[in-house]
Amino acid sequence: MPRAGSPFLSPPKHARRRRRRGPSxxxxxxxxxxxxxxxxxxxxxxxxxxxxxxxxxxxxxxxxxxxxxxxxxxxxxxxxxxxxxxxxxxxxxxxxxxxxxxxxxxxxxxxxxxxxxxxxxxxxxxxxxxxxxxxxxxxxxxxxxxxxxxxxxxxxxxxxxxxxxxxxxDVRRRSGAPPRRGNIYAAGGKLLDSDELGASIAGVAGDKPTGLNRIYEERLAGKRSSTLRFGDRVIARVKGTPGKSVTTTIRLGLQRQANDALGGQLGGIAIIKPSDGSVLALAGLAVSAPQPPGSVFKVVTAAAALHYKKATMGSSYPARSFATLSGAKLRNAGDSACGGSLTTSFAKSCNSVFGPLGAKVGAKRMVAISKKFGFFEQPDIPAAKISTIPEAAEMKDAIAVGSAAIGQNTDQATPLQMASVAATIANKGVRIKPWLAGTKRKRTRVVSAKVAANVRTMMIANVASGTGTAAQVPGVTVAGKTGTAELVSTGDIAQNAKNTTAWFVAFAPAQNPKVAIAVMLPNQGQGGTNAAPVAKRVLQAAL
Structure with missing residues (x-):
């Protein structure tokens, strides 16, 4: 190695030939x-x-x-x-x-x-x-x-x-003809791009592939035969291999029904199989346009409160129209008074209960459990955006944590993310990262099976007698949660559907879940009034 100070490392252009010194x-x-x-x-x-x-x-x-x-x-x-x-x-x-x-x-x-x-x-x-x-x-x-x-x-x-x-x-490489390209199939064996909605997920092949064609380009394209030569000498050869097909988890029929349930209105629907995390359908803005999740985020907050022992199923809360955090009022929708048991407070979607619960859990723990539920994680889905809540350092007081705990503050989520939250509760507290193709199954224990069962009980109450009754399916027990996310502060202005995003998350049947779903309708009013009926239609189709 060159010695320190060597002119080899930093040669002075004007230097004369150095005089080498030796011993006496x-x-x-x-x-x-x-x-x-x-x-x-x-x-x-x-x-x-x-x-x-x-x-x-x-x-x-x-x-x-x-x-x-x-x-x-x-x-x-x-x-x-x-x-x-x-x-x-x-x-x-x-x-x-x-x-x-x-x-x-x-x-x-x-x-x-x-x-x-x-x-x-x-x-x-x-x-x-x-x-x-x-x-x-x-x-x-x-x-x-x-x-x-x-x-x-x-x-x-x-x-x-x-x-x-x-x-x-010279160095030359000679390649053979492109091999046969693999196909992308839906779950039933049809070509995914045989359907317009499926084609949007499959993407296109070519020099700049998109969608699943981009993610699985190397597998689908295969490999050309190739010869490396130095001059006329053959140095190395590789045989060509045909492309391999990819089979996805998408059910084209269910995806069409989900799209039909949107009825042409702006929105997104994601459907997941809870037991293995496979994505069954994506419609509209299912992955690409995160919105404030509003009260559907209370599924996360309820799980956090039980997990960190800031509440029990026997906890009781006074009926009131608002909670005061850091000197600011956190009001219930329409200034309605609600409270009672933890289950009743969840079923009635009481901000006055779940805002303070989030503050008790604390910023660091709320962020930590959100990450376990999949927030801040890049989905393995084409065009999917990351869902986030504020980082702990950004939530400097109780009102900031409380607002995030009810899905406001700067919370942003996609239907895919919230369907994954519902699927985690349905799968006894174990989250499997949503996937469309391949063999990877990232599993995370988010909460205990007992905590998940208790949250399920609250979600059943929401559909049975709370804000989510419009999602009831005859003969099926549905576990769900409504959400009405404010896009602007609605406390002092007349009700206007354009000021809120309607949400609903659910899984069914509640005791033996087959599907988990999230519906998001931006600028379209109340979750219980607008999003829950859409979810009901899709659940009936899926089951």
Whole structure:
């Protein structure tokens, strides 16, 4: 390695040839006398001590820069003759072409050998490529010299671009015809893009694929046969492989019914199978337009309050129209007074209860459990946006935490995310990250089975006798929660559907869940009035 302060590392352009200092003459004389009959060896040892050679460090620095893919640094280490023969633009282009042809991903250099006669240094080099794997290990012989300033420099020709390359040879890759591309299928075996809604998820293939075609491009496209040549010599070959098809979890019929349930109005619906996290249908703005979730977020808050023991199923709360947090009033919808048991407070969607409960849980814990429920996580779904609540540091007082706990503040969620929240409760407190295709199943224990069962009890009450009665399905017990998210403050203005987003989340049958659903209708009023009936239609179709 180059020594600290070496002109090899920072060569002064105006420097004269350095004067190399050695020990005093008396020390030199003593060294020669001690070596006695080994005069030749003694002279070589003293010569090395007196005159440090910069050629080997130059080769080491050159190969290390190569390993970093720092071609500018490599060029600066070339000797004058090499730079004249290979202008920098040509030097950089030579490496770019060779790397592209060989599909180079990484270069690893081994320990440089000793400096040999004529300034030769041998360095083992390994090259990893995308298409051809690891090329045969070879050693490259470099030749180094010192310039007038005593700085080490490397002689270079294009043959040094890759190990095994010879003078005059170019690096070429020849690929065969594109292989047969795989298809994307819906759950029933039909092509996903045979349906307009399915096509929006499948996306398009091509140079800039979208949707599932982008996510699974490598699998679907397969691999061309390819041959790597140095000049006329074949260095490596790979056989082509046909593309493999992808089968998704989407039920095209259910997706059409979900889309029909929207009735042409702006909104989004996501349907998940709780037991395995598979996404059964996505309609409208199911993944792409996060909105304030409003009171459907109370499913998370209820779970947090029970999990962190800030409430029990035996807890009771006074009936009131608002709660005061940090000196500010957190009011119930329409200034209605509500309270009672935890289950009744949930069924009636009491902000005056769940805002303070969120504040008791605290900002850090609310964020922590939200993350377990899937907030802040990038979904593995095309075009899906991340759902968030404020970070703990942003919730500086009780009113900020309380507002977030009822789905306001700056909470943002997609129907996919809220369907996943419902599915987690349905799956006894275990969340499985929603998926459309593939084999990955990320499982997270969010809350205990007991806590999940208690939240389920509250959700059943919401549909049976609370704000979600419009989602009742004859002969089926539905567990759900309504939400009416304020887009602007509605406390002091006349009711206007455009000021709120209507939400409903549910799973059914409550005791043996087959589907979990979230419905979101931006600027369309009350969750119980507008979103719950839509959810009922979709649940009937799904079951």
């Amino acid at each position: 003459l008396s020390i030199v004389f003593t060294a020669i006398v001690l070596l006695g009959g080994l005069a030749a060896a003694g002279y070589a040892g003293v010569r090395a001590y007196l005159d440090e050679d910069e050629r080997l460090p130059a080769v080491v620095a050159f190969t290390q820069a190569w390993e970093r893919q720092d071609y500018e640094a490599m060029y600066r280490l070339l000797d004058v003759k090499s730079q004249r023969a290979n202008p920098k633009i040509s030097f950089l282009a030579d490496y770019r072409r060779a790397n592209r042809a060989a599909t180079v991903e990484k270069v690893r250099v081994g320990r440089a050998g000793p400096l040999l006669s004529g300034g030769k240094v041998v360095v083992p080099v390994t090259v990893e490529t995308k298409d051809f794997g690891r090329l045969p290990d070879r050693e490259i012989e470099f030749t180094a010299s010192e310039n007038e300033q005593g700085e080490g420099r490397v002689a270079w020709t294009p043959a040094l671009r890759l190990p095994g390359l010879r003078e005059g040879e």
